[in-house]
Amino acid sequence: MTHQIKLTHQDLRWVGAWWLGFLVASGLLFLTALPYLFFPRSMTRESEDDEDNVVESGPDGKQQQTDPVQEVSLLRFLKSFPCIALRTLRSPVYLLVVLAQVNLAALLSGLATFMAKFIERQFSQTVSLSIMMIGGVCIPLAVLGTVLGGVLMRRMNLSVSGAAKLCTAAILLCSLSSMPLLFIGCPTQRISGVFPPRSPCHAGCIAIETGSNNDFTVRNSNYTGCRCVGGLGSASPGTCGSGCSGLLLPFVALLGLTSFVASFSQTPSYMMILRTVPTEDKSFAVGVQFMLFRVLGESPSAA
Structure with missing residues (x-):
């Protein structure tokens, strides 16, 4: 019989649907990228820059505007790269x-x-x-x-x-x-073996009790035989909390x-x-x- 381990959001082992954000973000990026498919291959410059453009005749006899700052070949770019970088x-x-x-x-x-x-x-x-x-x-x-x-x-x-x-x-x-x-914020919590002296965060429990009918639910777990809890003898899983939640x-x-x-x-x-x-x-x-x-x-x- 397979036992189902149930976790809550408060459990330290909770991960959740971490992949869901990537799917939503990629879907939104795909939708916003679609309008770029409808842009023309070349766009005319603004009217204020028209005097800087040179008018040439194309193969079909029609006049075309060319930008004085034309695209250079890859070889010319590699040769001029050090000068541009400097x-x-x-x-x-x-x-x-x-x-x-x-x-x-x-x-x-x-x-x-x-x-x-x-x-x-x-x-x-x-x-x-x-x-x-x-x-x-x-x-x-x-x-x-x-x-x-x-x-x-x-x-x-x-x-x-x-x-x-x-x-x-x-x-x-x-x-x-x-x-x-x-x-x-609050000061760092004291934990036995890390920040002495010993504290209830390190309870020193030697046994564990789980829920009935083979239900390994974390919230129903109870640690017993605890020697360092100060007379309680039992402890629950999870963090000890802090006084800084407000x-x-x-x-x-x-x-x-x-x-x-x-x-x-x-x-x-x-x-x-x-x-x-x-x-x-x-x-x-x-x-x-x-x-x-x-x-x-x-x-x-x-x-």
Whole structure:
């Protein structure tokens, strides 16, 4: 007879449908990618750039507009790659903005990787609730802050200097709003064999009782013969809990505020890069930027 092991969300061995989020995200990405199939092969430039275009006659006798910055062959690109890389990396504005974004990406990647586990252990919450707190509060506020940062930059018609000031103000406010997060929480629980002296978390039980009629339900398990519980003699599975559960809402509120303020710097920083890099180097500069994100920002912090 096969015994069915039943777990609850409070059990430490609970995993849940971890694959469901990947299916939903991939489905949404597929739907948003469909409109790209209806774009034309080539698009006309804006009217303000018409004077920079050269009019040529095509094979059919019709006049066509050609861009002076034409696509080069792969061989020519490989030959000019060192010069383009050196010219891009020698730009002080580009280099400083990318390094600042790398540091911010490292911070956000570390928070996204370990914040759910921190909330789970620090405030005695389930894994699903911890993830919902981050996904339901921090991410929407970060998206809203990114959009509002772009709107603010467009309405105020900020220059490169103004965008730099906006980014600096956003990061300073983010640092101020995140400082209280360091002081919200409880001290680490004392566990026998790890943090002496001995505590009820290490009960020292020698026997276990399960539910009747071969039902190995975790919530019906009861540990007996416990020598370190202080006269009770029995213990239940699970964490010992903490006295910080009431601080969860202030912690999440400050975390959401920090995400909202920090995201104000995203759009101005991108615009600073696009405005300070020459037109023929923009695609290369953006590629190097995302490469540094992955190599220096996200990979080490998530390891």
